Amino acid sequence: MAFRLAQSPLKLSLEERIDQAETNKMRFFVRSPLEPNDLQIVHAYFPPDQCPPALPDSPALSPWPWGLSSDPFVEVSTAVHAMRASYLAPCVHLNMYVDWMIFDAECENGMHSPFEYDEGEERPSNVARRTYMEVCVHAILISLKSALDRLVSVVAHYMPGIGPYMTWGRIENGKSSGFMSIVEQGRERDELLAHLFKEYELWISTVVAPRDEIIHYADLQTIWTFRSSVTESGEIEPHITPVHASSREDDAPAFDPNGLSASVRAYYALADHTLLTLAKRLPRSIKALVEPPPPGIGDAIMKAFEIAPSRRVGELRKALSDAIRGGEVEPNQPHEAYIAFLRQNAARFGLAEKP
Structure with missing residues (x-):
């Protein structure tokens, strides 16, 4: 009996994320004037109300890329393609987590009897099932931080002051570090930076906090919480939900399945919005010319x-x-x-x- 993929509203479609990753990359690539004045291809990759303006005329009447050593749009497109695995990782890990959570719950409810398995197969034990879940939680949170870090490498093509090894950073005790220092300083002048600062306060600061805990100090522990609801027929239906949090700190953020799914969805909304916004702009190297x-x-x-x-x-x-x-x-x-x-x-x- 093979392990099956569960259906759940908590999951995301990996195929849709793959398609979006390709769209994100192509939005930069098609802006390169390989075929001058052909805006039809450009418009095919942008929402109708968010198509970028045509490129300005060459400042020195020189052929593209206007005396630059390389094509800036191709450079950015390559950077977006290079973060493809990091972009998709939160979706992959979330879906695996939900699969194992549902499989574990079904086993506890009497489904997937060990006798249903073929000879040579073995149903995962309850320890094994929950180990898969906890490993997936770690992977989700680490991959979210890594994905945010990779996004900085794309923003660097559009904003000054971002070094090649700068990470997302954070704001602690009123002091900002990494990319968040760029965000905090520029949010009054740039709508995208203002949006990223707001998102940091809403959810990013909470989601990135466990990364150092997991990497350097301690695993997140799982606590099973009980609640009940009343069905239409009046019966009481019990629900047992896993909650994952650090055991070292009393006020450490805790993550349940709904929170994990919401965090991953928030990342994709932020990443796609950021990449679309940048794709409508000119890279720094072109802005410096025009x-x-x-x-x-x-x-x-x-x-x-x-x-x-x-x-x-x-x-x-x-x-x-x-x-x-x-x-x-x-x-x-x-x-x-x-x-x-x-x-x-x-x-x-x-x-x-x-x-």
């Missing part, structure tokens, strides 16, 4: 550093353009942001502070 320092920056430089009109002003303006292209500073910022950047790097640019 969004140079704003008009009047030369006058602001002369005033801030008391420089007379000269070639030197043009050199500093070009240095700013190079810094924008390199992701050191965001394009389309107010003059004050660029002056602050020059001051922070005064020695590098050979500048003297105004007395």
